Amino acid sequence: MAILLRCSLNFVPLTAQGLKVTAARAATILLAKELRLEFRTRELLTTTVIFALVVVVLFSFAFEPTAAESRRYGPGLLWIAFLFAGSLMLNPSFAREQSNETLDALRMAPVSPFAILLGKVCANFVFLAVAEAILVPVFAVLYNVSFSGVAGRLILVLALGTLGLVVTGTVFSAISAHARMRELLLPLLLLPILTPLLIASVEATASLLADQPELDRTWVAFLAGFDIVFLTASWLLCDYLLEE
């Protein structure tokens, strides 16, 4: 802690001399740190992928996984798995900064709080995107659903949905990190907020699985709107999340 303090004290005069760290650069540094940490432990990704896989397998017992049924329930199943996996995966995002009080070091760094939040959001986005990239093909094979020919549009839907999930989830992870029972609290805060996102992403994904796949533009626009609303809200409110 003392070393970190000294480091950050050294940092302040540096910025005063004009070596100002821009928000984008700070976010990139934080993103690199998160990725390095994950690359060394691989805790988060392994557990997330396995957990989502467990959900997908369990659903096969809940209904008859024939091709026709799968096309009806598949999109919902896939997104429920992503939502559950995401709400578990986002928990350590801020909570693991507390064990060595590195969150205080982050706070003392001469960068805007939004840069810190943005770095975390980007890192979580990458993690969840990797988990989805593994899970979607596995799901397609297990449930006999074909995404061929709509891959590009599917990626668009997945990206928009994941962004919304990760933005709200990272903000709530900063909140729940300070609470008791945080592992239980985060899904409780996050999942009701995400109901519009769930409806929109499920409907958009379902439109890609129809006999004549055509992307439902209304739902894609809705997803983009959801992302913009909550990204703006986190930009406006992130000062409150990271203050002491």
Next chain:
Amino acid sequence: MKGRIALVLVAAALMVFAGYAALYIAPDEKTMHAIQRIFYFHVPSAICAFIAFFVVFIANFAYLGTRQPKWDWLGVAGAEVGVVCSTIVLITGPIWAHPVWGIWWTWDARLTSTFVLWLLYTAYLLLRGFLDDPQRKAIFSAVFGVFAFLDVPLVYFSNRLWRTQHPQPVILGGSNSGLDPTMGKVLLISFVAVLFIVAILIVDRYRLERLRAEYEELRYRAESRIAEAAAKTPRTVTEARVE
């Protein structure tokens, strides 16, 4: 104190009158008969729940702007009363729906939104219970409250967009769908009665929260004074006796 008793008495009288009006003054509905009379408490509770949640939003916003604890107290008061009101809505709704629609519940836009709203503000209250530091509790719950409020139109809009593709049971269209004038008056009376009670509850809950905050403050000060006194006299009686 006398004023408060008078207020509560007025609220009780209003509520009794509203109950009488709903049961005896309001005309019988042509197809639904007696069960329709639940409408006179279902609709006012729904409107009051929305009013209470709007109070929460204003309070959250004002707290983040001013950092005055009174806005935090108002926030928790509004949220608790709003959750109670929406619980009443969610219970009276199915009681009415079962004989009229033939089902207890349908995932219609309005029903779903009310349910999600209930979940959001219950989460708000739970979050407060799990945060110990009072300052942090106030800030974080205010941030969550703003997020929840921003989510409400999205929830309603997404459910409407989604469900309009499917045929829905016909919903009672509220006061604008050819409501009998006497029914309208009875609805207004019960709305005033419910609103009166809700206002009293919010004010009382606000006072309770203020008292609690003052108590916490006093306890904190007393504890720190004791700690200070202990620090000033390093040799306590027991230590002297040991020597």
